[in-house]
Amino acid sequence: MFTILGITSFLSVDALAQTKPEVIYYNSGDLKLKAYIYKPEGKGLFPVYMWNHGSEKNPDSNISQARFWVKHGYIFFMPIRSGQSDNPGTYIVDAENQITRRKEMESVQWKQIYALHKKANDDVIAALSWIKNQPFADSNNIVVSGEGYGAIQVLLTADKDGQSSLGIKCFIVFSPTLGTWNTTWSDGLKQTINIAKRPIYLLQAKNDTNPSPIDSLGIDLNKKIYPNRYKLYPAQVGFSIDPKAWEKDVMQYLKDCGVRRRK
Numbered sequence: 404m405f406t407i408l409g410i411t412s413f414l415s416v417d418a419l420a421q422t423k424p425e426v427i428y429y430n431s432g433d434l435k436l437k438a439y440i441y442k443p444e445g446k447g448l449f450p451v452y453m454w455n456h457g458s459e460k461n462p463d464s465n466i467s468q469a470r471f472w473v474k475h476g477y478i479f480f481m482p483i484r485s486g487q488s489d490n491p492g493t494y495i496v497d498a499e500n501q502i503t504r505r506k507e508m509e510s511v512q513w514k515q516i517y518a519l520h521k522k523a524n525d526d527v528i529a530a531l532s533w534i535k536n537q538p539f540a541d542s543n544n545i546v547v548s549g550e551g552y553g554a555i556q557v558l559l560t561a562d563k564d565g566q567s568s569l570g571i572k573c574f575i576v577f578s579p580t581l582g583t584w585n586t587t588w589s590d591g592l593k594q595t596i597n598i599a600k601r602p603i604y605l606l607q608a609k610n611d612t613n614p615s616p617i618d619s620l621g622i623d624l625n626k627k628i629y630p631n632r633y634k635l636y637p638a639q640v641g642f643s644i645d646p647k648a649w650e651k652d653v654m655q656y657l658k659d660c661g662v663r664r665r666k
Contacts, residue, residue, distance in 0.1 A: 436485060439479075440479070449540065456549070458551055564601055575606070589620075604652075
């Protein structure tokens with residue numbers, strides 16, 4: 404039995420791969436934004452794996468990731484941020500391009516771009532609030548993860564959680580890079596790691612577009628207590644969405660963080 408938002412179908416986990424994603428809507432300020440959600444079969448409270456997509460204009464529903472996490476007993480929840488897919492709002496890459504076309508100092512431009520990502524984090528916090536209040540979600544066992552622009556959102560969420568607890572169990576950060584990297588990103592995201600109170604796992608593959616994040620942020624993660632950690636993996640295509648390289652490590656990390664399975 405497979406249940407989404409109270410709608411029950413008799414589907415196996417294998418059948419999930421053939422299932423269209425269920426679309427729900429959450430409110431972020433005045434905007435109504437969509438998200439994809441999948442839930443394991445059975446009743447009870449399930450831990451949540453909240454996935455933050457990258458910079459792509461039209462994020463897909465990540466059925467392969469959903470299948471993997473549902474198989475492991477997690478709700479897979481993927482909110483779409485403002486301006487991406489058919490959500491209202493300005494697409495963040497378009498907003499960044501407008502900034503870079505201005506004749507301003509690079510350091511000023513990067514601060515403005517960083518501010519765009521902090522604003523986008525409002526959507527992430529709104530989506531987190533939505534999933535925490537669902538009757539099938541175990542609000543004490545929420546894992547927040549993401550890649551690229553989504554990984555930056557994970558770190559910004561860890562910052563907010565460090566300032567005022569959001570009830571997140573731990574964070575998984577895949578390749579928080581934007582193709583380029585400078586001191587604005589390094590200093591800003593180092594600060595998020597230092598403020599964070601819940602564990603963070605930073606993962607990158609050697610063929611990532613820029614190795615600087617793990618070189619820069621890994622040093623600060625190393626200073627934090629267990630189970631914080633980071634790891635540079637061998638080159639792999641589709642690293643973040645293909646669990647072959649990291650499944651064992653990530654599952655051990657979740658165990659070390661005390662993430663519990665279905666109640």
